[in-house]
């Protein structure tokens with residue numbers, strides 16, 4: 101999909117569809133919408149009076165052959181209250197425009213920003229919005245809708261002086277949007293098409309193409325390094341595990357600069373193991389590698405954005421299967437760090453593989469850690485599919501993440517990490533146990549388990565179990581993988 105800047109004024113733009121957005125307030129057409137209203141002989145005012153154009157968030161109003169314009173269609177999208185408008189809303193509005201027009205076999209559109217909207221931030225948001233909206237999960241369908249595609253999007257409303265801001269926003273937005281789709285593509289793969297070995301191959305191919313250093317640890321190397329927690333999960337499967345390590349090093353690295361360690365859970369399928377999950381809905385557990393996919397996608401973006409900070413991405417990958425050699429409840433394992441773990445529930449496997457991932461990232465030199473994982477069903481109970489659960493050991497580091505989430509337009513909510521919760525995972529027969537002792541707080545005890553391996557290194561855990569997968573399509577996004585947390589972490593790293 102081409103994304104360009106359209107310098108012409110409304111009246112002379114020739115396009116299949118001219119798109120802009122209207123606010124939900126009662127002060128009549130303003131700014132560029134007043135201009136459109138005038139050009140079209142009061143069309144917008146009439147639609148508004150008739151109740152067909154209210155500005156309510158994501159409402160769509162389509163007019164064919166609007167008088168006074170050269171555009172074949174005019175699509176107006178509700179942007180909600182003017183004082184609550186943001187880049188995050190604009191990203192959705194642009195996504196709605198793309199999916200609305202694509203489904204109607206329109207192939208090109210011009211998206212016009214409103215008065216005072218000619219910023220880099222807005223061009224980036226529109227670009228991310230249309231690129232992520234364009235993603236479909238029809239890879240394995242044999243009758244793809246061949247006539248439904250958008251070839252070109254032009255962004256208009258930027259003055260000559262604002263043109264370079266538009267270009268910068270488009271270029272950054274494209275890098276981030278495409279990285280997000282890359283991650284979503286991995287998450288969409290079913291487990292028979294994406295084993296740990298195949299995930300590692302795909303990560304390696306991406307890294308090589310992007311010019312990133314990459315090392316794949318196979319089962320032998322994993323055993324040599326005594327990654328006992330990862331191996332304990334893998335032993336129930338005939339598919340061997342992998343530890344994926346991708347490193348981005350900036351050109352002029354100061355030896356004292358922070359080194360970010362990104363650790364992502366990549367369980368390519370989670371049956372629960374011997375503590376097996378119910379059959380109903382188990383097919384969704386192919387997305388239990390979304391944390392890992394997000395981190396790999398981030399590295400793809402960083403290779404192009406070239407921030408001034410070193411980043412080490414560590415992705416432990418395995419299946420969680422109940423094979424004959426599978427670990428059993430009560431088994432005691434020794435993690436790479438030397439800590440012993442009593443595995444009370446084999447379905448709490450994400451924290452086991454992250455234990456070794458986090459320890460290894462520290463050993464490779466990470467000074468600041470972030471992990472992302474579809475870790476707990478309990479986070480869905482707490483925050484539904486709206487907010488990512490955030491847990492941190494260092495408030496300054498966590499605050500930076502929360503600020504980045506705001507800027508990236510991703511909803512995240514911090515949960516507490518009081519010492520009381522740590523007691524829940526104190527072991528009876530080993531140093532720690534992999535589930536809490538029965539008093540609720542399932543997401544927090546999961547987080548505490550990982551924190552045990554982060555030690556004093558500032559660490560953040562993102563529980564994306566509720567947000568990495570959309571059960572229903574949204575007007576701006578296909579059903580399925582969301583690529584959540586990628587934009588926030590790219591923002592965090594590029595702002596360091």
Ligand code: BES
Nearest residue numbers: 445447448449474475476477478535565
């Ligand atoms: N992969 C699951 C968590 C999950 C649940 C992700 C629902 C997405 C949707 C994880 O490995 C798991 O099974 N967690 C258990 C932990 C429990 C045994 C302490 C859970 O949440 O039930």
Ligand code: ZN
Nearest residue numbers: 370447448449
């Ligand atoms: Zn599990």
Ligand code: ZN
Nearest residue numbers: 367370388450
């Ligand atoms: Zn899992």
